[in-house]
Amino acid sequence: MATNPLYYSTKYSRQVAASCPTLTTDKYMDGYNRTRSLVNVMIGVANEVARLAISDGIDAIKKAGLYKQKTKQLCNETVRRQEEYESVHNSNFGDRLGLWLDYLDGTEEEYRKHIFILYNAVKMALDKRQQKNTELKAILECGLICAKLAVGQFDALMRDMREKYGVDYTQIFIKGRYTNPLYSWHKVCDIYVQTDDPDEVIDLNEDANLRMATDVLAKKLNDPDLINRLGKHAIEMNMELAKKYVSEQDLRDLGVEE
Numbered sequence: 001m002a003t004n005p006l007y008y009s010t011k012y013s014r015q016v017a018a019s020c021p022t023l024t025t026d027k028y029m030d031g032y033n034r035t036r037s038l039v040n041v042m043i044g045v046a047n048e049v050a051r052l053a054i055s056d057g058i059d060a061i062k063k064a065g066l067y068k069q070k071t072k073q074l075c076n077e078t079v080r081r082q083e084e085y086e087s088v089h090n091s092n093f094g095d096r097l098g099l100w101l102d103y104l105d106g107t108e109e110e111y112r113k114h115i116f117i118l119y120n121a122v123k124m125a126l127d128k129r130q131q132k133n134t135e136l137k138a139i140l141e142c143g144l145i146c147a148k149l150a151v152g153q154f155d156a157l158m159r160d161m162r163e164k165y166g167v168d169y170t171q172i173f174i175k176g177r178y179t180n181p182l183y184s185w186h187k188v189c190d191i192y193v194q195t196d197d198p199d200e201v202i203d204l205n206e207d208a209n210l211r212m213a214t215d216v217l218a219k220k221l222n223d224p225d226l227i228n229r230l231g232k233h234a235i236e237m238n239m240e241l242a243k244k245y246v247s248e249q250d251l252r253d254l255g256v257e258e
Contacts, residue, residue: 031165032172038157039176040092041103045230046150046221047089047178048104049111051082053146054185056115060139066192074188081180088175103234110226114217118142121213122204129202137193141204144189149218150178 058075061067067075093100122145123138131137154177158170195202204210220226 031167035161035169039173043154043176045107046153048107050147050150053115054143057140057143060136078181078184099234099238102237103230106230106233118213121210125207125210132196140189141193147182
């Protein structure tokens, strides 16, 4: 593993030592490695769920004949920023990239139903308020909610690691935060997710069903059983590679059969 740029750099090491006088190199690296692992997997999954939901929104825009001019530009910008994130994220895996891609295949299968439930909750909330064109509005808003959840997952993880290790690792892993795709997709939603009456205000946070659907998805993004199940699937698809990186005990704990 390459030397971590924060702890060992001339520029930052004194700042770290001053702010965390009891911090040892071993503790710092333990926190770094733990954070990196969780960013790669848990944040990677949350960002993939956001990508899936936003991709659905872009497809809906195309079907509605709205994929042109400013909208096309913003959609392309969102996709480009997603690809920039993926390029950085995928580079973390090296020869394990195939393992990660199989992990993502399982992610889509597991989370598609929760994205659909969230979409239905948004649509029902808009239908109750007698809005028009609720299918398109709901699918775009669903992508926005998923992107916000991804950002929230990242921020929550950084808070947890800061509390546990006494170090803020945010800037080291900031490229894993779904900030840029969220920003671009928000601009798409600003165009189409509007109330029919400009003077009307709808606060979707007040809808109990939508809150529940969002909470369920957020919990699923943190569900260790689900994450382990995805990991088991990916490992079974790549047994020879997995044996290089996963201990026999971990394989047994996951219930992987060789």
